[in-house]
Amino acid sequence: MIIDFRQLDNGTEIEADVCIIGAGAAGITLAGALRGSGVQVCLLESGGYELNEEIQSLYRGEKRGLPYWELHLARLRYFGGSTNHWGGWCGPLDESDFEARPWVPHSGWPIRRQALDAYYPAAQALCELGPYRYGIADWEDDARRFPDFHPAKLHAQLWQFSPPTRFGTVYRRELGEAGNIRAYLYANVTELETDENASRVLRAQIRTPGVTRGRCGPGISSSPAAG
Ligand SMILES: Cc1cc2nc3c(=O)[nH]c(=O)nc-3n(C[C@H](O)[C@H](O)[C@H](O)COP(=O)(O)OP(=O)(O)OC[C@H]3O[C@@H](n4cnc5c(N)ncnc54)[C@H](O)[C@@H]3O)c2cc1C
Incomplete structure (x- = not known):
């Protein structure tokens, strides 16, 4: 089910086992992976189905560096x-992408490239690419x-091109029809409430640009969803 959060009562509380913030490539993929799992999923998306200037302006920010x-x-x-x-340019990362580079501050990943190998074929399919072959x-x-x-002198690199997959269009229907997924539009997460030690997130605070406020987390009874 896909619900417009603006249509809900102020103070709406959403019960969920898993709360995913943002319906982009990552959020839609994660929600899709939990489809039919029996886990109650709440997907909170800041915007609607189209660009909205007011919501888009929330991304304004300062940039530094390059x-x-x-x-x-x-x-x-x-x-x-x-x-x-x-743009849809796709290809697996290189081993070297994961290594720390002394001349790049904060570089280096806590995982190696092999940790992703098992997931690339699924990502390939999600991005509507051809066979997972990059040799x-x-x-x-x-x-x-x-x-x-x-x-030793020239390294050849292959790319494949996604159509490019618009995740919100291609996967909207299957998310909307999934019995265990509720996606909320215009549901901006503005704050994460944690336990005393900040070791666990308990709730996500939600706001629409208008007045509606709400919360999402485990152990709170769901208010009836309108719209
Ligand atoms: C112009 C451009 C071209 C690109 N071309 C390529 C390419 O050719 N190949 C490639 O591999 N990658 C490319 N990328 C990168 C690719 O699009 C991103 O890596 C990918 O979309 C990231 O997915 P994501 O889910 O992390 O973030 P996003 O896709 O950006 O999704 C984030 C979602 O979170 C929502 N959100 C944000 N804040 C909140 C909040 N507080 N509460 C609720 N929801 C929130 C947003 O509305 C959005 O829907 C390109 C990116 C851009 C901008």
């Missing part, structure tokens, strides 16, 4: 997130031969 687009122009704040205008030889045949460059 030149980059204005933040509120680069990322999109509505159902589907930035996949509503992403040069995989794509060579009698008609197509890659030139023999010196491997």
Whole structure:
């Protein structure tokens, strides 16, 4: 079910086992993976189905360092997130992407590339790509031969191109029909309430740009959903 949070009563409380904040590539994928699992999922999305200037302006922010687009122009704040205008270039990361680089502050991941290997084929399908094959030889045949460059001098990298998948359009129906998923539009998370030690998040505070406020978390009884 997909619900417009603006239509709900002020003070609405949503009971859920899992609360996902943001219906972009990550949030939609995660909710989809929990479809039919019996786990009650609440997906909170800041925007609606289309760009709304007021909501989009919440992405305004300061940037530093290398030149980059204005933040509120680069990322999109509505159902589907930035996949509503992403380019669709896809390919697995390199081993070196995960390593710390002394000249790049805060670089290095806590996982290695292999940790993602099991998930790439599923991601490939979600992005509506071709077969999960990124070796040069995989794509060579009698008609197509890659030139023999010196491997120490030239590294060839393959990409595949997603249509590009607009996650909010392509996966909207299956999320809307899932019995265990409630997605809320215009539901901006403004605060996370934690326990005393801040070791556990207990609730997410929700606001629409108008007046409606609410909360989502485990152990609170759901108010009737309108709209
Ligand atoms: C112009 C552009 C081109 C790109 N091209 C490529 C490409 O070719 N290949 C590639 O691999 N990647 C590309 N990307 C990157 C790709 O789009 C992102 O990596 C991907 O969308 C990130 O997914 P996400 O779910 O983390 O964030 P997003 O897709 O941005 O989704 C975040 C969601 O969270 C919602 N949200 C934000 N704050 C709140 C809040 N407080 N409460 C509730 N909801 C909230 C937003 O409305 C949004 O729907 C591109 C990005 C841009 C901007």
